[in-house]
Amino acid sequence: MTHIADRESDLYEEFATVPNRDNHVLVRACQDRRLAGQTQSLYTYLNQQSSEGTYTVNVPADSRIGRTAREALLILRRAVVKIQRPDQLSALDYPASVTLYAVEAVEVNPPVGQEPIHWRLLTTHQVVCLEQALQVIRWYTRRNSELNSCLPPSKKPD
Structure with a gap:
């Protein structure tokens, strides 16, 4: 099972405790985290990696944020x-670091x-290509389209 979430789930505690043989995590990063053994932060380090390729996604309109529907090249x-x-996480039962794959x-x-669309995703799934x-x-x-298709029309978000 893969637990997929947006930025509100970018928690070190989740990365350190949820993953196991049967559970993976896929979260959109909201924090420019410190990397163990690196001088750069997560965002800087990712930006310095070479491009692996491109992908096109359909971006739905969202009137709440003034976004128009479009096809986006990523x-x-x-x-x-x-x-x-993190320094503020004083619980000693959390590891000093966790290894993740970033996209x-x-x-x-x-x-x-x-x-522009700009996603930084962290996952426990292997991403080597x-x-x-x-x-x-x-x-x-x-992440939302499958959930929305399971909800009755009155429960679907706007």
Whole structure:
């Protein structure tokens, strides 16, 4: 089973406790985390990786944030990262670091006035090639559509 979540689940505690033989984590990063044994932070380190390829996604319109529907071309990067335990996490039962796979997807040439898509995904799934990075992106983009198809019409989010 893969637990897929947005930025609210970017918690070191989750990376350190949820994954096991039967459970994986796939989370959109919201924190520019420190990397163990590196001078760069997560975001800088990912940005320095070479492009693995491109991928096109359909971006739905969202009137709440003024986003128009479009097809977005994304450049993909990937890396194995060792996330350092945050200083404020004083519990000694958490490891000093966790090893994760990071995938970054950045939109090329977004429409004028639109925020570009920029996802930094952290996962316990092995991502050592473009095909695996693409699979992680596909899982992440389907996170809400499968849930919404299971909800009755009155319970679907706007």
